[in-house]
Amino acid sequence: MAQSIDLLRSPVLPSGFRASGISCGIKGAGKLDLGLLVSDHPAVSAATFTTNRIKAAPVKLSMRHLKKGGLQAVVVNSGNANACNGKRGEKDARSMAQAAAGALGLEEGQIFVCSTGIIGLPLPVEKIQAVAPAIVEDLRPGGLRDFSRAILTSDKRNKVVSARISIGGKKITITGAAKGAGMIAPNMATMLAFITTDAAVTKAELEVATKSAVATSFNCISIDGDMSTNDTVLVMANGAAGNSSFRAGSTASRLFRQALARVMLELAWRLVRDGEGASKFVTIEVLGAATQVDARRVAESVANSSLVKCSWNGSDPNWGRVIDAVGYSGARVDEAKVDILFGGLAGAKGGKAARTPIARLKAAVAKKEFTVTVNLNIGRGSHRVFTSDLSEGYVAYNRLEYALKLQGR
Amino acid sequence: MAQSIDLLRSPVLPSGFRASGISCGIKGAGKLDLGLLVSDHPAVSAATFTTNRIKAAPVKLSMRHLKKGGLQAVVVNSGNANACNGKRGEKDARSMAQAAAGALGLEEGQIFVCSTGIIGLPLPVEKIQAVAPAIVEDLRPGGLRDFSRAILTSDKRNKVVSARISIGGKKITITGAAKGAGMIAPNMATMLAFITTDAAVTKAELEVATKSAVATSFNCISIDGDMSTNDTVLVMANGAAGNSSFRAGSTASRLFRQALARVMLELAWRLVRDGEGASKFVTIEVLGAATQVDARRVAESVANSSLVKCSWNGSDPNWGRVIDAVGYSGARVDEAKVDILFGGLAGAKGGKAARTPIARLKAAVAKKEFTVTVNLNIGRGSHRVFTSDLSEGYVAYNRLEYALKLQGR
Numbered sequence: 001m002a003q004s005i006d007l008l009r010s011p012v013l014p015s016g017f018r019a020s021g022i023s024c025g026i027k028g029a030g031k032l033d034l035g036l037l038v039s040d041h042p043a044v045s046a047a048t049f050t051t052n053r054i055k056a057a058p059v060k061l062s063m064r065h066l067k068k069g070g071l072q073a074v075v076v077n078s079g080n081a082n083a084c085n086g087k088r089g090e091k092d093a094r095s096m097a098q099a100a101a102g103a104l105g106l107e108e109g110q111i112f113v114c115s116t117g118i119i120g121l122p123l124p125v126e127k128i129q130a131v132a133p134a135i136v137e138d139l140r141p142g143g144l145r146d147f148s149r150a151i152l153t154s155d156k157r158n159k160v161v162s163a164r165i166s167i168g169g170k171k172i173t174i175t176g177a178a179k180g181a182g183m184i185a186p187n188m189a190t191m192l193a194f195i196t197t198d199a200a201v202t203k204a205e206l207e208v209a210t211k212s213a214v215a216t217s218f219n220c221i222s223i224d225g226d227m228s229t230n231d232t233v234l235v236m237a238n239g240a241a242g243n244s245s246f247r248a249g250s251t252a253s254r255l256f257r258q259a260l261a262r263v264m265l266e267l268a269w270r271l272v273r274d275g276e277g278a279s280k281f282v283t284i285e286v287l288g289a290a291t292q293v294d295a296r297r298v299a300e301s302v303a304n305s306s307l308v309k310c311s312w313n314g315s316d317p318n319w320g321r322v323i324d325a326v327g328y329s330g331a332r333v334d335e336a337k338v339d340i341l342f343g344g345l346a347g348a349k350g351g352k353a354a355r356t357p358i359a360r361l362k363a364a365v366a367k368k369e370f371t372v373t374v375n376l377n378i379g380r381g382s383h384r385v386f387t388s389d390l391s392e393g394y395v396a397y398n399r400l401e402y403a404l405k406l407q408g409r
Numbered sequence: 410m411a412q413s414i415d416l417l418r419s420p421v422l423p424s425g426f427r428a429s430g431i432s433c434g435i436k437g438a439g440k441l442d443l444g445l446l447v448s449d450h451p452a453v454s455a456a457t458f459t460t461n462r463i464k465a466a467p468v469k470l471s472m473r474h475l476k477k478g479g480l481q482a483v484v485v486n487s488g489n490a491n492a493c494n495g496k497r498g499e500k501d502a503r504s505m506a507q508a509a510a511g512a513l514g515l516e517e518g519q520i521f522v523c524s525t526g527i528i529g530l531p532l533p534v535e536k537i538q539a540v541a542p543a544i545v546e547d548l549r550p551g552g553l554r555d556f557s558r559a560i561l562t563s564d565k566r567n568k569v570v571s572a573r574i575s576i577g578g579k580k581i582t583i584t585g586a587a588k589g590a591g592m593i594a595p596n597m598a599t600m601l602a603f604i605t606t607d608a609a610v611t612k613a614e615l616e617v618a619t620k621s622a623v624a625t626s627f628n629c630i631s632i633d634g635d636m637s638t639n640d641t642v643l644v645m646a647n648g649a650a651g652n653s654s655f656r657a658g659s660t661a662s663r664l665f666r667q668a669l670a671r672v673m674l675e676l677a678w679r680l681v682r683d684g685e686g687a688s689k690f691v692t693i694e695v696l697g698a699a700t701q702v703d704a705r706r707v708a709e710s711v712a713n714s715s716l717v718k719c720s721w722n723g724s725d726p727n728w729g730r731v732i733d734a735v736g737y738s739g740a741r742v743d744e745a746k747v748d749i750l751f752g753g754l755a756g757a758k759g760g761k762a763a764r765t766p767i768a769r770l771k772a773a774v775a776k777k778e779f780t781v782t783v784n785l786n787i788g789r790g791s792h793r794v795f796t797s798d799l800s801e802g803y804v805a806y807n808r809l810e811y812a813l814k815l816q817g818r
Binding site for chain 1 (some may be wrong): 460461463490492494495497498528529638715716720722723725728729733735736737740744745747757762799800803807
């Protein structure tokens with residue numbers, strides 16, 4: 001379904017949005033680390049946030065601003081998560097919103113604030129305040145690329161996607177930018193995504209569309225099973241396309257939801273492909289589970305098993321480790337019915353080794369992208385999760401990060 | 410409490426037990442891969458098994474034999490888990506029991522069978538049948554070392570522990586041998602432990618003592634969070650010490666339980682120290698949780714976080730990743746009350762960075778063994794988990810294992 005929406009070759013911001021990204025000195029060495037995304041008019045907005053009980057200060061502030069309504073801008077810094085900084089962190093998040101609001105001539109409550117980076121270091125908010133006029137000055141319809149680069153942390157590539165649909169003869173653009181490369185788990189972890197659209201859409205419709213698109217995209221990816229304090233997906237719709245509004249259940253609504261889901265799914269896939277140390281993109285497809293919940297349990301259990309992920313890194317069709325993770329997932333399982341396939345080739349059939357020659361299974365897992373199918377053959381529950389392998393590169397990267405960041409302290 | 414029991418410098422089998430370990434050719438290259446442990450008389454026995462819903466054939470068979478009572482011997486092979494082999498696997502597990510029973514002159518139902526190694530490859534049971542007379546021939550009171558080596562898989566060291574106590578003037582020995590180095594999670598994963606004692610003890614008393622000792626030892630360790638199809642802890646008590654039996658609540662009972670727990674805890678620690686690629690031994694101590702269940706959730710969440718484990722590998726006192734794992738553990742948390750300590754030094758105090766100089770925190774985490782304390786400061790729940798770091802060596806080992814094993818196929 002969602003795959004039938006075409007993506008633009010060159011992503012562009014929807015009408016009535018401008019963006020910019022500059023270096024304010026948090027990361028140092030002239031790296032882009034502050035992004036601003038602005039709608040010419042207040043936008044209907046919806047968002048989902050981390051379910052981590054420890055939430056960063058900007059997350060708590062943005063939750064309040066979202067509730068008020070009338071959002072018109074997002075300011076994002078990278079290099080510092082402004083999480084676990086106590087009262088000072090909350091004050092700094094507000095100062096960041098105030099700095100952006102002042103330079104834009106908006107109210108503080110119209111600013112959505114995000115931070116991503118290291119936890120527990122005070123945010124040097126004065127650096128953001130100092131460049132607020134400059135980043136506003138730099139706003140332009142073509143500023144998406146700089147914005148998307150300014151929000152990155154350990155990502156190797158920026159991630160921007162646009163889709164275009166037509167509703168009632170009006171051209172509607174949906175464009176998203178995302179970041180996140182580690183600490184990624186279902187329920188969104190250390191990832192930020194900002195989706196803008198010029199569609200005219202009601203708040204209720206946008207909320208439903210956002211929730212359902214997140215459920216099948218960002219909540220279906222897992223890199224390391226960790227879930228961060230800062231995750232946020234924000235969707236802003238400013239109505240500049242001038243389409244007449246549509247209601248739930250209409251063809252227009254279906255098309256809009258499908259396009260939004262497509263943009264988010266593509267961003268989610270790019271997050272997995274850019275995962276820290278990832279060398280493979282693996283789809284875990286669970287079929288035949290007793291319930292949907294069981295299907296999800298199995299998919300996540302397999303996706304989060306270090307042993308399974310190491311085997312993929314070695315191009316090893318190790319279905320024994322997969323069935324082991326199936327067994328401890330908590331899902332109902334009848335061992336004698338479990339089939340496990342690599343790229344469509346049976347590794348295990350009915351809970352034991354299938355006859356497929358090992359060389360063929362190895363070739364399937366040696367690919368850069370492949371699907372592992374687990375069919376429990378006891379019901380109709382199904383679920384898909386997108387994940388990566390676990391490499392020595394992941395460990396090498398993550399054993400050093402914090403120590404390096406603190407060299408300057 | 411449990412620490413006050415002294416361990417013997419040179420572990421020995423309790424009276425009335427003999428053991429042996431030989432090479433039957435499953436692993437090849439003359440490596441020890443078949444162990445036998447026999448009591449001169451039927452032993453009162455208790456066991457705990459994997460909670461994985463996919464259970465290996467020998468686990469299912471041994472559960473039945475344990476229930477019958479009258480166990481007198483354990484036969485264990487390494488190199489092949491005999492898991493996920495369908496009906497053939499069940500037949501092979503029985504053949505293995507029959508081979509041992511035949512050579513020992515016992516009933517099939519008196520034999521406890523265990524297998525450990527690769528999942529999903531048929532067990533070459535004829536190799537075991539061929540050497541059954543030889544391994545019985547080789548049984549001797551001093552055979553514990555060979556037995557303990559024959560049950561190893563990816564372990565670098567064999568693990569044997571003895572404790573001695575005195576009850577009513579009779580000297581009682583409790584001795585355990587264990588294996589397991591990866592796929593280790595709470596609720597016992599890819600680990601086997603065989604504890605023998607010459608104590609005279611009732612079945613009810615042994616069952617309670619076993620359950621409680623496992624709960625505070627093998628169920629409190631985690632290497633990679635994976636839980637295998639074959640885990641088993643067996644305790645056999647043959648009464649050869651000649652003590653008069655004791656009842657629950659007596660001083661003798663307390664002493665016996667304490668000694669059994671001490672032996673299991675020491676074995677559990679050795680499993681963690683010998684973890685695949687492990688370079689650190691880390692105790693996670695959670696205090697002040699709202700409930701015991703919450704304390705356990707937090708400890709396991711921290712112990713199973715790949716990001717946290719990588720930071721330890723890099724001697725990085727990264728409390729931000731720790732508090733992140735605390736936040737998504739599902740436990741009740743008040744961010745402003747959370748303290749995180751490394752080796753007793755505060756990394757975070759009240760949910761934000763403490764003033765301890767980074768150099769001192771780094772020195773604490775650079776040690777080979779250290780404790781990470783998480784104090785939630787909201788209740789009285791506490792729990793301890795013993796775990797290791799995540800290294801490039803873990804990945805390098807686990808990306809290759811299965812592929813190598815299958816070279817011969």
